[in-house]
Amino acid sequence: MREIIRSKFFIASIALLVIFAIYSGLVVSNFAFVTPIDLKIMASVRAVFDFLPLTLVVLITDFCFTSYFLPILIPLLGFCIYLRKYTTFFCVTIGFIALMQISSYLKHIVCRDRPDVLLQRIAETGFSYPSGHSTKSFFVGLILLYLINSWGKNEKFKYVFSIFVILWMLAVPFTRVWLGVHYPTDVIGGMLLGVTWGCFIISLIECFNSKKTYSQK
Numbered sequence: 001m002r003e004i005i006r007s008k009f010f011i012a013s014i015a016l017l018v019i020f021a022i023y024s025g026l027v028v029s030n031f032a033f034v035t036p037i038d039l040k041i042m043a044s045v046r047a048v049f050d051f052l053p054l055t056l057v058v059l060i061t062d063f064c065f066t067s068y069f070l071p072i073l074i075p076l077l078g079f080c081i082y083l084r085k086y087t088t089f090f091c092v093t094i095g096f097i098a099l100m101q102i103s104s105y106l107k108h109i110v111c112r113d114r115p116d117v118l119l120q121r122i123a124e125t126g127f128s129y130p131s132g133h134s135t136k137s138f139f140v141g142l143i144l145l146y147l148i149n150s151w152g153k154n155e156k157f158k159y160v161f162s163i164f165v166i167l168w169m170l171a172v173p174f175t176r177v178w179l180g181v182h183y184p185t186d187v188i189g190g191m192l193l194g195v196t197w198g199c200f201i202i203s204l205i206e207c208f209n210s211k212k213t214y215s216q217k
Contacts, residue, residue: 010203016196023192027129027185028110038183042119045177052178054121061133061175063168087208092143095201096136103135103193112186119180131182134173134190135197141169142198146205 027034080089107127114120114128144165152158173187182190 007203007206009199009206013196013199013203016192016199020189020192020196024106024110024130024189027189028112031112034185035183038185039115041184042115042177042180045174046180049178057175057178058122060171061179063172088147088205091201091205091208095143095197095204096139099135099139099194099197100132102197103130103132103190106130106193107132112183115180115183121179122181124179124181128182129186129189130193131173131176131186131190133176134182134187135194137169137172138191138194139198139201140194141165142195143201146198146202 080086080092107129110129111127112129114124114126117123145162148158148161148165152161173182173191176182176187177184
């Protein structure tokens with residue numbers, strides 16, 4: 001327990017949790033004020049990036065989100081098993097499943113309707129806050145960045161891979177707004193939630209791995 005509390009990622013997760021709670025409270029209690037601002041931002045995004053083809057945006061938004069469990073995690077988890085990083089495998093798997101339950105639970109607590117169907121370029125159902133795609137992309141992206149920088153030995157590869165992951169993390173929330181299926185405040189909430197939970201899971205990974213290293217000595 002002490003190892004977790006001392007972890008910089010655990011401390012970051014607590015700080016981010018406070019920020020997420022304050023942000024969510026402000027958004028939820030001020031929908032009447034926030035929603036018109038959201039709609040103006042959505043209109044500006046569409047006006048500036050209207051040249052983007054729908055097929056490309058849909059491809060980006062659905063990349064690795066074609067099922068309940070992210071296909072992008074399958075090779076990552078397989079790599080964990082190959083390297084015998086079983087604690088990492090367990091933490092990432094359980095962490096992802098738990099995060100989806102947390103996100104779904106929050107959606108049903110907040111009960112924010114999605115943008116008007118006339119604004120949607122693809123059909124989406126369910127509640128809007130927080131954005132599930134944004135939550136997943138920032139959680140998975142943070143985990144990937146941490147693991148590649150922890151395990152990777154080729155500095156050039158780590159740099160290129162990190163840039164790709166960061167761009168993907170940012171692209172997914174953008175596509176949700178462009179497609180009209182989420183308000184900007186939804187994706188910001190999802191991004192905060194994903195990073196918060198990602199930091200917590202990383203603190204668990206570090207704690208379990210440090211205990212394993214200590215026991216081996």
